[in-house]
Amino acid sequence: xKRLITVAAAQLGPIQKAEGRDVVVARMVRLxxxxxxxxxxxxxxxxxxxxxxxxxxxxxxxxxxxxxYEQTLPSPATQPLFDAIRRYGLxxxxxxxEIAHEPDENGVLRKRRFNTSVVIxxxxxxxxxxxxxxxxxxxxxxxxxxxxxxxxxxxxxxNLGFPVVRAPVGxxxxxxxGMLICNDRRWPEAWRELGLQQVELTMLGYNTPAVNxxxxxxxxxxxxxxxxxxxxxxxxxxxATFGVGVAKAGNxxxxxxxxxxxxxxxxxEIMAMATSWDDELVVADCNLAMxxxxxxxxxxxxxxRRLEAYQRLASQTGSSAPAVWQPGQGEV
Amino acid sequence: xKRLITVAAAQLGPIQKAEGRDVVVARMVRLxxxxxxxxxxxxxxxxxxxxxxxxxxxxxxxxxxxxxYEQTLPSPATQPLFDAIRRYGLxxxxxxxEIAHEPDENGVLRKRRFNTSVVIxxxxxxxxxxxxxxxxxxxxxxxxxxxxxxxxxxxxxxNLGFPVVRAPVGxxxxxxxGMLICNDRRWPEAWRELGLQQVELTMLGYNTPAVNxxxxxxxxxxxxxxxxxxxxxxxxxxxATFGVGVAKAGNxxxxxxxxxxxxxxxxxEIMAMATSWDDELVVADCNLAMxxxxxxxxxxxxxxRRLEAYQRLASQTGSSAPAVWQPGQGEV
Numbered sequence: 001x002k003r004l005i006t007v008a009a010a011q012l013g014p015i016q017k018a019e020g021r022d023v024v025v026a027r028m029v030r031l032x033x034x035x036x037x038x039x040x041x042x043x044x045x046x047x048x049x050x051x052x053x054x055x056x057x058x059x060x061x062x063x064x065x066x067x068x069y070e071q072t073l074p075s076p077a078t079q080p081l082f083d084a085i086r087r088y089g090l091x092x093x094x095x096x097x098e099i100a101h102e103p104d105e106n107g108v109l110r111k112r113r114f115n116t117s118v119v120i121x122x123x124x125x126x127x128x129x130x131x132x133x134x135x136x137x138x139x140x141x142x143x144x145x146x147x148x149x150x151x152x153x154x155x156x157x158x159n160l161g162f163p164v165v166r167a168p169v170g171x172x173x174x175x176x177x178g179m180l181i182c183n184d185r186r187w188p189e190a191w192r193e194l195g196l197q198q199v200e201l202t203m204l205g206y207n208t209p210a211v212n213x214x215x216x217x218x219x220x221x222x223x224x225x226x227x228x229x230x231x232x233x234x235x236x237x238x239x240a241t242f243g244v245g246v247a248k249a250g251n252x253x254x255x256x257x258x259x260x261x262x263x264x265x266x267x268x269e270i271m272a273m274a275t276s277w278d279d280e281l282v283v284a285d286c287n288l289a290m291x292x293x294x295x296x297x298x299x300x301x302x303x304x305r306r307l308e309a310y311q312r313l314a315s316q317t318g319s320s321a322p323a324v325w326q327p328g329q330g331e332v
Numbered sequence: 333x334k335r336l337i338t339v340a341a342a343q344l345g346p347i348q349k350a351e352g353r354d355v356v357v358a359r360m361v362r363l364x365x366x367x368x369x370x371x372x373x374x375x376x377x378x379x380x381x382x383x384x385x386x387x388x389x390x391x392x393x394x395x396x397x398x399x400x401y402e403q404t405l406p407s408p409a410t411q412p413l414f415d416a417i418r419r420y421g422l423x424x425x426x427x428x429x430e431i432a433h434e435p436d437e438n439g440v441l442r443k444r445r446f447n448t449s450v451v452i453x454x455x456x457x458x459x460x461x462x463x464x465x466x467x468x469x470x471x472x473x474x475x476x477x478x479x480x481x482x483x484x485x486x487x488x489x490x491n492l493g494f495p496v497v498r499a500p501v502g503x504x505x506x507x508x509x510g511m512l513i514c515n516d517r518r519w520p521e522a523w524r525e526l527g528l529q530q531v532e533l534t535m536l537g538y539n540t541p542a543v544n545x546x547x548x549x550x551x552x553x554x555x556x557x558x559x560x561x562x563x564x565x566x567x568x569x570x571x572a573t574f575g576v577g578v579a580k581a582g583n584x585x586x587x588x589x590x591x592x593x594x595x596x597x598x599x600x601e602i603m604a605m606a607t608s609w610d611d612e613l614v615v616a617d618c619n620l621a622m623x624x625x626x627x628x629x630x631x632x633x634x635x636x637r638r639l640e641a642y643q644r645l646a647s648q649t650g651s652s653a654p655a656v657w658q659p660g661q662g663e664v
Contacts, residue, residue: 121657121659123659123660125659125660125661125662125663126662126663127657127661127663127664128657128663128664129663133638133641134636134638135636136630136636157638158641161641162641163654163664164654165654165655165656165657165664166653166654166655166656166657167656167657168658168659174656176653176654183630186570186630186631187570187636187637188520188521188523188524188566188570189520189524189637189641189642189645190641191520192520192521192644192645193641193642193644193645195651196644196645196648196650196651196652197644197651197652197653197654198651198652198653198654199654214625214629215625216625218598218599218622218625219599219625220599223599223600223601226600226601227569227599227600230562230565230566230569230600231566231569231570233562233566234520234562234563234565234566237559237562237563238518238519238520238563266550267550267551267552267555267559268555268558268559268562269555269558290550293546293547293548293550293551295651297546298468298515298518299518300650301649301650301651302649302650302651303650304466304467304468304519305519305521305649305650306465306466306489307646307647307649309465309490309493309494309521309522309525310521310525310645310646311646312524312525312528312529313521313524313525313528313642313645313646314639314642314643314645314646314647315639315646316528317633317634317637317639318528318632318633318634318635318637319527319528319529319530319627319633319634320528320529320530321498321508321529321530322495322496322497322498322508322529322530322531323496323497323498324497324498324499324506325453325459325460325497325498325499326500327453327455327457327500328455328457329457330457330458331457331458331459331460331461332459332460332495332497
């Protein structure tokens, strides 16, 4: 039996540092209108969708950067987005910078900052929240870099795990929805945590610099997009899920972000791809029944996974050097 | 500083059920001669290299199938291969069916069967042994299948983990060598166990039917090779390792195995690919210094992995259904 939904990737073009939320929210509302006209049931926006990719800008005191974050969702500035979601009856993935006043791991109430995404229901209700776990980059100003990548400064590591929820989407009663954010897509651990919860639609937004500054002559520039798509395609195939990877793309104040947002099926095939560096909406009809094939055959986890052989995965953070073998030593 | 070795993928064409080890070993020796002429330092052979892919044939009593297995390595029949390895001074990956007389998990001495691979040093010494962990297929005769895939009947699950060893290869004093076998390549857990031991060269052989009999109309035939390469390329990129995936290819007694053996760099790029369904050797010059880039930046595990978020990976074998959300329920 088919379980068909139409999925939209709502890529955003660049947002300059000086631009306000009003401009961005108006652009996002236009993308929701397009999604409605194209018959979409679910729309995926990028990571940190309301602002420029601000972790490239250093601030000494984080409180000076509060303007990049949302203290409530919706706020007066973002309310038009929620109104449009309700008007068109869409399910929505939205990435934003979150300030939360909540207890830390020591139980002390603090102002905390996360790189966050939510699933919003057609009613405008927030269904599920995820906070980015694999924060790339660094915490202190780097004199070695031409562009900073201060995610480890601006955000704490997410503390909500990798949640999945089954919620209605369009005509389908229940779809298993999961979220990742940007760099998470490169980590098979993140995909597998979702796969172990039978995710069927994995939504993720990203802001990815078009050039790897640290390539040391080993990484051709064109590989940036290959690596992104390779990771998403492998994650989808190996966990039998549809995936939607959505960029903020183009030139922000002289710094280029890659585009090529994609919708991928559980076979790892790219079904649709954005090809501009601008606001662009691409859609694909996704039959969620496809997820069953992998889940019940080659990736039937219950039949094939072998926990006793995976003990390093969840007990050893960094890598360690292997034993050294010398000629004449015999079998290790 | 460059750490350069020349790697060879030694694809084998088909081996018919009626063919003996003498024929196969002679073919493998010719491939070693070619590898020597092409300046290779390490040669990778397929899974179960000495025989046809026998798990497609049902036997009621496994003892009748002992002829498919090696009881010692080398044996008189396989000695010429070891002689050639010594003659040319090559490091070698070899897959074979192993009978071992050793205690089981209850301490009872038994005749045990594994799908095994070894690293052989240029001296002919066996350096490291691996026994396949992700056995695909089924244990009992299936009346639903046109072709059987009885790996779970013919073999026990490997009991040696995913070992890595640092050994001399050609002109390089120490190379971190790891092994996988066939279906293991689809499992990111397996690659990560190797990555956590700083693997630099991941060697794997396979026998993969060219058609997925269970595709239910969802998997185009050409995706078989795409899935194999996608998994190997993602595994290499995400663990900053070179990879060599080597097929037994072609038509065995009417059953087709896919080819397209590949050598992949730590960027996930295919450096060389076999394009026949026959015995074929392809080589690539691999600078092991390339492994440092991923390992010290984007995949610096110590800096970026988050064990507290990976608790399902090593504690939950099968998948479980997520929580169900209904409109009006509020945030999960």
